[in-house]
Amino acid sequence: MYQLYAFSVLVNLIAGISVAYPLLQERLSAGRFFAEEGFTSPRFRLLWGLLTLVFGILKFIVVAGGGIPVLGDFIPAITGLVLGFILIFHFYLDRATVKSDTVLRLEHIFIENAGVFGILGLVFTFIHALFPGVLFL
Numbered sequence: 390m391y392q393l394y395a396f397s398v399l400v401n402l403i404a405g406i407s408v409a410y411p412l413l414q415e416r417l418s419a420g421r422f423f424a425e426e427g428f429t430s431p432r433f434r435l436l437w438g439l440l441t442l443v444f445g446i447l448k449f450i451v452v453a454g455g456g457i458p459v460l461g462d463f464i465p466a467i468t469g470l471v472l473g474f475i476l477i478f479h480f481y482l483d484r485a486t487v488k489s490d491t492v493l494r495l496e497h498i499f500i501e502n503a504g505v506f507g508i509l510g511l512v513f514t515f516i517h518a519l520f521p522g523v524l525f526l
């Protein structure tokens with residue numbers, strides 16, 4: 390299923406850019422290359438987060454090129470799940486009026502370090518795109 394592989398790379402790439410956008414904007418002036426309104430809008434985060442989660446789950450089920458099930462696409466699948474969760478959690482925080490202790494802990498872990506998660510997602514996506522048959526990638 391090379392189509393799933395290609396869409397997974399594309400979805401994780403855009404999700405990584407969206408999650409890391411504030412860091413990319415600060416360090417690289419990413420606004421020159423990407424429209425901030427698109428990558429930071431709540432609707433985009435919700436829809437792209439759901440799409441990224443779906444592809445993360447599908448990467449556990451379907452392996453590109455007849456590789457080893459689960460292990461063959463483990464890191465891209467985890468990357469998709471984490472980036473998708475962060476995007477959906479951003480959307481939730483934009484809409485939430487009350488924050489519990491659990492939400493505050495999740496915000497501390499995922500939102501305060503979103504730039505790091507986004508950059509790691511981009512790195513794993515580029516490695517997965519360059520070496521699709523490598524075990525764990």
